[in-house]
Amino acid sequence: MDNQEPILRVEGLTIDIPMAKGTLHAVRGIDFSLRRGETLCIVGESGSGKSLTSLAVMGLLGKTLKRSAKTLSFAGIDLMAQSERDMRHLRGDRMAMIFQEPxxxxxxxxxxxxxxxxxxxxxxxxxxxxxxxxxxxxxxxxxxxxxxxxxxxxxxxxxxxxxxxxxxxxxxxxxPELIIADEPTTALDVTIQAQILRLLKDLQREMNMALILVTHDLGVVARIADHVAVMYAGEVVEWGPARAVFDAPNHPYTRGLLSCIPVPGKTRPGDHLGSIPGIVPSLVGKVEGCAFRGRCAEAQEACAGPIPIHDQDGHHHSCVHAQAQTQGREIPA
Structure with missing residues (x-):
């Protein structure tokens, strides 16, 4: 495969979970791609669908969960068409996963x-x-x-x-050609976290692997990501090069996440950090409009209808606002 061609393509990935009160739409039509040697960080609050997305790529979802996708391919292989036996040959060989708790x-x-x-x-x-x-x-x-x-x-x-x-x-x-690391440093102290992240990045560079890092820590993302996918309520609400996402966060949810992080040298002891009020809405049954509108200070009537996707030189976001309403923010050290 040409080095410029994505080794992983995901288009229209959905994951549904049948429940007594209806179907939980845990992941709702997400798209992303990844090339060899690149690092993609998937970020968002707990329950946003990050880990389910990584498990879907690896074919490790439980039998009761229903996965569908327009495209889910790895190195030209249609992962949706592979049997469990075929996936076992891929997992651990050409694709590998590092879990949160060893x-x-x-x-x-x-x-x-x-x-x-x-x-x-x-x-x-x-x-x-x-x-x-x-x-x-x-x-x-x-x-x-x-x-x-x-x-x-x-x-x-x-x-x-x-x-x-x-x-x-x-x-x-x-x-392997692809490694997915699902919160690999959450259970470790800060010093060990930095060592593990540096190790992953060095090994990736040496072996020219594609790396997906699932995390909720934007400080981690700032250090190692080439691209960032911000997930909320089962959707990717913002996607783009890491520098673009941090410099000019276009989605209100992304800006909310960034406001929660202290900035070394600027945030003084005792200063109040930002917060995002409310909780993630239920994804059982039909979900319409922007799922974030109930927690968003910029919400308007249009947010209850179809949400457009804007593209600015590969920096995408889904919002009724065409561009950032506030200035960007420094990448945390």
């Missing part, structure tokens, strides 16, 4: 070495010795000292930061 992702009954070696031997015709050497090499690459001795340890014998590094090493065992 302790629930690593098997407590098996050693770190067993799990790393299995990740490679399931997909590649290599010997146990070769897989073991690869595991030691990657553990060292992700910053784990005494890598050889770590192979005989169990997950509970490692700290949270070390377990997350093991998860990253496991995801890299087959040198």
């Amino acid at each position: 302790m629930t992702s690593l098997n407590p009954a098996y050693t770190i070495g067993d799990q790393l070696i299995e990740a490679l031997t399931l997909h590649r015709p290599v010997s146990q010795g070769e897989a073991r050497a690869r595991a030691v090499d990657l553990l060292g690459k992700v910053g784990i000292t005494a890598a050889e001795s770590r192979l005989s340890q169990y997950p509970h014998q490692l700290s949270g930061g070390l377990r997350q590094r093991v998860m990253i090493a496991m995801a890299l065992m087959c040198e």
Whole structure:
């Protein structure tokens, strides 16, 4: 595939969840794409559909959830047409996922070495010795000292930061072309968070991987994103290059998120941070107009009708307002 062609294309992705009171429209017709070597950050409040979107791409949704899409393709492969067996061949090999809590992702009954070696031997015709050497090499690459001795340890014998590094090493065992990291630093302290993010970015650059980072932390986004997709109530309400989104946030929700972040050197101790009043609306049944209008200070009657999508040199937003009503904001350090 040409390096300029997206390795991942998502058009019109929807996820519906049948419930007793009706259908919950958890993800509603979202579009995005990603090229090799690029980082896309998907941001938004809890419940906005970020994690479900990543699970849909990986084919890991529960059987009761209904996924549909106009286009959902990876490296020219139609993911909607793949059987579960075909998806198992892709997952862990060409596509990999790093979950939020490694302790629930690593098997407590098996050693770190067993799990790393299995990740490679399931997909590649290599010997146990070769897989073991690869595991030691990657553990060292992700910053784990005494890598050889770590192979005989169990997950509970490692700290949270070390377990997350093991998860990253496991995801890299087959040198995937796409990695999806779902809140990979939420359970870690701030110092370890910075190390893990720097590690992911360095490894991505070295291996020319596409990276999707799911997060609610815009400070994290500012440090590593090439593109940003802002999700609210199951929709992407703003999308574009990270610098454009931070410099000129066009959607009121994006501006609300940015106002909640302290700016080093400008926000003084004791200053009040911004907030977004209200809660995310119910997505059960038919959803019309802008889902954010009930929490938006700029709402007007037109917000209850069809919402146009504006495009300014690849910077998209869905709002009745054609452009930002306020000035942009510095990217947080």
